[in-house]
Amino acid sequence: MLILTCPNCGIAADETDLAPGGEAHITRHGPEASDDEFEGYLFHKRNPKGVHFERWRHAFGCGKWFHAARDTATLEVFGTYPAQTLEPPKALQALIRKKRPDWEGFQK
């Protein structure tokens, strides 16, 4: 059972207090999108073995959504950060690069 620290309220929350929300930093595609773009938005999610950015909600806590960067294989958590951003904080990306030199880098 994971522990993630909610960046909004600062609580190190048990997984039972959290609700998962899948991959983070997905761009919403609306009525103007092509079929391919829309299909990608709805269905094509990354599922890497390694560094991954995820959405979580502190559902049984402050109720806020946040993002977590973690390694899906080792369960190491690199950091959590507020959901109101289009990409992970630069400092966090640098930290991940340092810990995982083979990481391909953040991709939109």
Add this chain to the structure above:
Amino acid sequence: MSTRLADTGRLIDRTKPLEFRFNGKRFKGFAGDTLASALLANGQVLVGRSYKYHRPRGIIAAGPEEPNALVGLGREGRFEPNQRTTTTELFDGLYATSQNHWPSLEFDVGAVNRVMSRFFPAGFYYKTFMFPRFAWKHLFEPVVRQAAGLGKPPKHRDADRYEYFYYHSDIVVIGGGIAGLQAALQAGRAGVKVLLVEQTAHWGGRAPVDGAKIAGKPAADWVAGAVAELQAMDNVTLRNRTMGAGVYDHGYLTAYERLSDHAPEIPGPRHRLWRIRARRIITATGAIERPLAFAGNDVPGVMLAGAVRDYVTNFGVSPGDRTVIVTNNDDAYRTAIALKQAGLVVPAVIDARDSADGDLPARARKLGIRVDTGKAIARVSGNKKVEGVSICMQAGEGSALEEIKCDAVAMSGGWSPVVHLWSHCGGKLDWDRDHAMFRPDPNRPPTGADGAGFVIAAGTANGHLDTASVLADAHEAGRRAATETGGKPADDTAPQAAGEAAAPMLPVWQMPQGASKKLQMKAFLDYQNDVKVSDVRLAAQEGYESVEHTKRYTTLGMASDQGKLSNINGLAILADSLNADIPAVGTTTFRPPYQPISFGAIAGDARGDLFKPVRRTPIHDWLDANGAHWEPVADWRRPYTLQKPGESVKDAVRREILNTRQNVGLLDASTLGKIIVKGPDAGRFVDMLYTNMMSNLAIGKCRYGLMCSENGFLSDDGVVARLSEDTFLCHTTSGGSDRIHAWMEEWLQTEWWDWKVYTANVTEQWAQIGIVGPNARKVIEAMGVEGMDVSREAMPFMTFQDGSIAGITARAFRISFSGELSYEIAVPASQGRAFWDAALKAGAAHGIQPYGTEALHVMRAEKGFIMIGDETDGTVIPQDLGLHWAISKKKADFLGKRAQQRSFMRDENRKQLVGLATEDPAVVLPEAAHAIEGPKRDNGMENIIGHVTSTYYSPTLNRSIAMALIKGGSRRMGEVLSFPVGDGKVIRAKVVDPVFLDKDGERQNA
């Protein structure tokens, strides 16, 4: 025969005799006995029958690895099957029954399987029960179910109480042997918070039994000193009778504390499940001895050598007068020495190695014990108990050289570290060729949130077999864990221990080396599931190469002991059969819990009323007292109907519908979801949420709206009321309020975080009561209206007003889910019951009667209104339901809009909503009945074109009504469809408009 010895027994108290019953017979034991030791003390060697062949079985082990000696414990509400006699502490009045036999333990009809065993090889069930299909259901299954299985499930409600206990600790040490104690001492002295748990009632593990000396003292004295020092530390907590059960992600750990199993008179919960977060976990879980695979190694009286030593030293019980030792290592000689010192006869030590020159064999020889090297046991004679053994060459095929009479056999195939807890969360293992065992690989531990390993194996669990290196390893484990959790460990060394020079063990996976097939068929690997050497070899021969497949095919390691005793033996046999290395074959997955734990402990307090707390409306108690026939609706209970005394459910529903249509009904609609959406961007936001335009809704007016997922599928519906320029009140379905509120927040927080909107779920702040029917207005007027005007002219359909009714602050909505003249009145939840009472009182003169959810459903279906969850199933778009009118064409965007433009969403052959009128109006279609059309498909199945979504008998119309989703339904008006309902019966129904009643809405607009 096994018996009680005169004077040994370090754990029993001979001044405290106890009485217990086994299969109704009265037996005596002592305080400190386990049920197993007490049974042996009473000469009860036969304790159960095996699972598949019903072979007589006895006690093999002295700890949790015991596969055979399982019994039913207790009676009625305290009955529990499959309890291990070896881990059951004896108490006065204990009541045990043996299992898996009929009619009795001594005479068992199922033992016919034993004679037939050569016809029940691995995969027998898979091979036999493939065809014909009917035979499985009617012939094989009933027979197999009767014959198979271990204990019978309890029939009574569990009479005991259980609880959870939440705990945080810097370090948790699992195992209270000398390794665990030393690790805990080192960590405790370093000042960090330590929890030390031990599954048995005793500290010190095997060391006192094996006669180790630590720091110049007997192990037992050192253990007592260590426990005393730990107990004196404020930062250290000790718990015995507490088993480390499972290790999970990020240092989560469960432990299982048995509080009163050993003494039922102790008040309070019986078991406690500790739910622990630890920064570091030290597994000092010791090792389990392996059996040797020779023919007849399951005859009662054949035991593990270490267990024999335990029974003699700890409990003063001898498993037999004459015990033959068979081994491939030095450790078993300790058993020979212990037996000899207890005055018992050891006819021979049969050692598979070519030589035995270590300190222990030398001591044994000095005591006059015969040691035969290079030898093996060819077979054990005896049926319900050991009568003798045939000795052969280990290198040969089993020709008997000599018969030795004996009544017990102590076997040792070497030791397997208990790596379960290390492995639960991904810790990897290395194969130690010298000791023929898997041991934790310190370079591949389970990792935690910080990326570092959080489990540290210590002592024997880490592959160290002699006392000195066990202590040194545990000392280092404690030091490391303390350092990593911020402690300051002393720079000292572990206590010294004397060790014996041990000769290497010899891996022996089959005895003798070239055992014939006949011998292999009696050499058991998994005792509990009756898996033999021949079964694993057969699996390999039939092409099973993966250890996980072989496990499932042969059931090796799938019993309740999860292969603790001899999985390694099985893996080695498989590797040998496949000509592969043991590490290349690998192990099966270790899964928590380490030992079975009670369902009670897993459930904790979550049983009965606390299993899933019920949400109650302010009217709940009144409904309960007035004939409510409850049904679950999400977390709520709602009355299906309100029965009058002597009335059937069906009649009550009919009465409620007719009364509501003719007079006036009263509905508790408080479960309806209510969410406030407020802010400068609230209009923009609700336009994105709903498929129709909401931002242009006038203040004081209501509009029905639909919400879809981004897949375009209908997810919720309800009426929106505009309370002010920047405030909308969104009603959701009863089950939907939490989900829809979370949905709103998700979009506001993660996509449109710059929009100025707040949401609040106020569902439980308001009671909502529907007054429904032709007399509704008269009732409200009779209740006394102030500050608003509920007349037809002033408050038309789909408007609302604030004011007070019956002196209670109220917001009255003119909305209708029944098609009648209807007011839904929201009052503060605390006033809900007062309002309800006032409505009943004022309505009495107008024929008011409360109604339940079934009447609600029938009335909405009469009007063709959809119900989320009936007409929708997560694959239905609003267009399928003919709700085009509620989908904006003007809005540039809303959630689900793009998805609804996909080609298959616009396919005119999608299933679409239709009404159905059965040809015989008295016949009601079954729920979910399928409509079929045309010839059968290629696979012989009917061609299904749709299904019934709602179906009722309408008392208003005096006929059956139904709605269905039918392929291309919108173009099928007037067609007659066929619905087969089983037994060759087909119901025919005509496609009609789904609005059965008052299409122009004259009643609701009245």
